[in-house]
Amino acid sequence: MATLIIAEHDNSILKPATLNTVAAAAAIGGDAVLLVAGEGCQAVAGQAAQVAGVNKVLLADNAAYGHQLAENVAPLVAELAKSAGFEYVLAPATTTGKNLLPRVAALLDVGQLSDIVSVESADTFKRPIYAGNAIATVKSLDAIKVITVRGTAFDPVAAEGGSASIEAVTAVHDAGLSRFVGEEVAKSDRPELTAARVIISGGRGMGNGENFALLEKVADKLGAAVGASRAAVDAGFVPNDMQVGQTGKIVAPELYIAVGISGAIQHLAGMKDSKVIVAINKDEEAPIFQVADYGLVADLFDAVPELEASL
Amino acid sequence: MLTMQAAPVGLDINAKRQNSMKVLVTVKRVLDYNVKVRVKADRSDVDLANVKMALNPFCEIAVEEAVRLKEAGVATEVVVVSIGPKAVQEQIRTALALGADRGIHIETENSPESLSVAKLLAKVVADEQPGLVILGKQAIDSDNNQTGQMLAALTGLSQGTFASEVKIEGDEALVTREVDGGLQTLGLKLPAIVTTDLRLNEPRYASLPNIMKAKKKPLDVKTPADLGVELRAHTELLSVEPPAERKGGIKVGSVAELVEKLKNEAKVI
Missing domain, CATH: 3.40.50.620 (HUPs)
Structure with missing residues (x-):
């Protein structure tokens, strides 16, 4: 066999x-x-x-x-x-x-x-x-x-x-049906999402793409990858290859920190097998808290810089 | 760019192909994505009794792309195919209301497996000779992500999966694909098979007049036997279970408490 x-x-x-x-x-x-x-x-x-x-x-x-x-x-x-x-x-x-x-x-x-x-x-x-x-x-x-x-x-x-x-193996199959034209590959010193031990992801609550810098600072301290929800991708904050979810990447890191992410089923499908989930959201009714091991109800713009400072 | 460098003869051929390009689109009837999935009590399958069914979202994007190609003058006709019991005609009508010209329903008792679907579609491709076939990258029920690639293998055509942009240039489809690290663009010899990713387009809503008009558009019904395809099972579904429930945890009062828990309790930082 x-x-x-x-x-x-x-x-x-x-x-x-x-x-x-x-x-x-x-x-x-x-x-x-x-x-x-x-x-x-x-x-x-x-x-x-x-x-x-x-x-x-x-x-x-x-x-x-x-x-x-x-x-x-x-x-x-x-x-x-x-x-x-x-x-x-x-x-x-x-x-x-x-x-x-x-x-x-x-x-x-x-x-x-x-x-x-x-x-x-x-x-x-x-x-x-x-x-x-x-x-x-x-x-x-x-x-x-x-x-x-x-x-x-x-x-x-x-x-x-x-x-x-x-x-x-010497066999060569060249179908002549398709050709490579080009690629745009995101360059990053951080680990790939699917291989990262720690991931910090942002959702619509981030407000805009520039604010993802807040997450990047935490990521650099933890050796983490930065992800996003589909809502953040659809809003144009970040590129699609950062998307975690049913239609994005399926991840299961040791630690997943969801920031400003409400927790749509579609996002949960991509990260609910993470070992430890942390949710930071100002809406205490957000469904993400139902799967989070540690939930912090707070304004992310206060909590994330404070988190970075305490690491 | 290619056409500019091509010889005049090439231009003629390309123009002819573009002028007569038919686009074939496939649609699948699935559980509406807003409906909560429930496993049957006997765990034999997901419970689909009396739940809302809809057009698979990725198929909807495929229909939209085909209709846009027609509106742009690249495609001349959009033919929509669906496979399954009679009820799938509802999804064919939806596609016709969105702008497809005619439908083909291949009637089967259940929803066949990907390879069987690909074999049936390969026969339709042989009959219809489309210049482009557009499929959703996956159906949100079985989540297989197989049919387009299998159809490409069976027809011996090029494939552009997970497309976020499709451009027809001369005798080639330039397809930008959503890949793990970013985006990749391939040049595919036509006819080609393309599967859609979410960002390819935002599908329109069907207007009431178009829904009415769709009822009068032609719809052919065929059987696998008509197409000379014998369906064979490749897998057997033994059981279906709900996923392991994740227990909700605790709320922490401050960032300091969170960091302390992550360090000393979860031991992950």
Whole structure:
């Protein structure tokens, strides 16, 4: 029994979401093989070989895979899954994994289980539906099980300690259907939202984008990432990649501090698995207090600077 | 930009494609997003008896985008498809009221799984030959986020998922995608499959005259057998349970008390 895991990377660094996905593969059992598909990504293969519990790394290094276009990578993954007899194909439920894996599943003529949060047995998994308002237990009836993994539900395996072999894959699939035009990637010295130990998020109560500087000061003291509710994104305070919620990022840090966030169901769906939740809001009736471990009814413009000063 | 550099022959071809581009849009009937989700007492599924159903929000954005392409003169016709029991015709009519030209209802007993839906849609794509297919990135009931990508695989077409901007330039769709780190723009060879993210547009409301007009727009009903597709189950739903309840905590009186609790009780800072 073997699992093919799609490594999440940017051609130079193996992303932490890969480690949670390897943990899900470990819960399934059997051999774990990591596929690094990209261009000039040998360094990533080196990091992948160090990951605890990985038996082998497949390195598909070609210009066709440089931007990990689904049209090119999906046939590669489907071909590997079939020819090497993998029973499972796993990817992190990131935008990259969500973009790629259903295309792989359809090429294999199998279904896909999206966003699993637990492994119940070799063919049965739990996954959230209705924005996490219900949890479904689903049995796969397919010979090859294609699955995306919700990172926050699986503790990451160690990034080091493994010593897997690296094998080059020479197959090149260039569908010629799509091309990379450009990207706007937010640059920040703070941790990524989905990998942060502490997150401080702002909502509509922040009033404007400039006021997020208040949260950034606290974030810098705590080594935290800064997030936002959809209301704050829709109001144009901050860009969408900061959004935590059903339609944004799903996070589960050790500490989540919600500032000026009322706590719409849609936001709760993205953060309610955090270990400790703090809510700061001047409206004591705000639904966010129903899920907060520690609630502070206060004006955020007084409380947040005071919090920063006392850290 | 591309068309400016293209040879005159290329321009002609591009102009022709643009002049005759049909857009296919898919819609799904789901539990209205304002309705509280309840699990059935026997935990077999979510309880959908006597609750308000609506057009999936991401599908609504897909319809809006298609209608805007038509209004901009890029698309010539907007065809809307839905799959499911007879009741989904209500959502097709909603899409027609928003500006789609005609509907196709593929009648099935239940709401089929993503791969089955993609197989049915692939047949519709083969019949209709659209220049662009726009789908919602996910349905807010099953939260799968699969159908568009699967349809792209089955038709061998390009895919632009989680779109926040779609521009047709010559023989290409320029699609800006919402990705984890920010935004990515891809150039997709047409015909292309696009799935919508929330910020692509803000859907309009259907006016009463348009709702009336929609009742007279053509709507074809087909079966999977008509399309030559045999539906197969890929998963079995064993049970559905409510999520673990999070217990409310305590209110603290001051920032000092909060910091003390976080340090000594929760031990997270």
